[in-house]
Amino acid sequence: TLTLLFLMPEQPAGALVYYWLISILGGMLSLYIIKHEADARVLFKQYKFQANYDFLTGIFNKRKFEEVSRVLYDRTSQSPSSQLALIYLDIDHFKQINDQYGHYEGDQVLKELGARLRFLLSSSHTSARIGGEEFAVLMPNCTYTKGLHLAEEIRxxxxxxxxxxxxxxxxxxxxxxxxxxxxxxxPDPQTLPLIADRMLYKAKTSGRNQVCSTEKKE
Structure with a gap:
């Protein structure tokens, strides 16, 4: 406004009014576009999180875990010197927890378990909630002994x-x-889930609260 008055001191008042209206409308439109863009970015981040992470525990969901697993299985099979360990774990008597304390408190147990896995695992490990009370941990470049030790540490x-x-x-x-x-x-990394699942079943049917493994070829 000051610039217009300086350049054109005899500017009609009506022109200034139009200028103010256009400026206000332009500013409001700019704010709307900026807000819309910011909201879109927030929604995109939310959708991306929901697509890859479990909403309760904050670790990967089953879909994302299977995606990461396929990549690691293929990469490992192409490198003869590579090693890979897979842990399946299941909360013992989880149904009783839900029945006695309610599903809300059962969710708290799941959240805490996810938090403890994040605390115990390194950044190179991949953890996920792959079922109701079932979790998985994938450890690349991990020896059998080291994987067994980590499983026992989790337990x-x-x-x-x-x-x-x-x-x-x-x-x-x-x-x-x-x-x-x-x-x-x-000899085939793709069969690790089958073996881990059998070992988990063995742990649950032979007393629970234990780690089951085998050094034999399956």
Whole structure:
């Protein structure tokens, strides 16, 4: 406005009014576009998170875990010197927790388990919730002994630290784990899920709160 008045001191008042209206409308349009763009970016991030991560635990969901697994299986099979370990773990008697404390507190148990996995695992490991109370951990460049040690560390950490519920109660929680290793257990990395699942079933049917594995070829 000052520039217009300086350049054209005899500018009619009506012209200034039109200038103000156009400026205000232009500013409002700019703000709308900026807000729309910001909202779109937030929604995109939310959709991307929901597509890859489990909404309760904050770790990968089953779809993303299978995607990462396929890449690692292919990469490992093409490198004779590579090693790969897969852990399946399942919360023991999770249905009883839901029945006794309610599904909301059951969700708290799942959240805490996800948090403990994130704390225990390194950035090179991939963890995911692949079922209701079932989790998986994939460890590239991991020896059989190291994978077995990590599985036992997970089991012990969960067993030794009761979980605090939102009600203020603390409950003991244990997990059963099955581990499979390439090339110790199989010449084909693609079969690791089958072996880990069998080992998990063995752990649950032979007493729970334990790690089951084998050094034999499956």
């Amino acid at each position: 012990h950490t969960i067993d030794a630290n009761p979980i605090l519920l939102t009600s203020g109660d603390t409950i003991p929680v244990t997990v059963s784990l099955g581990i499979a290793h390439y090339p110790t257990n199989t």
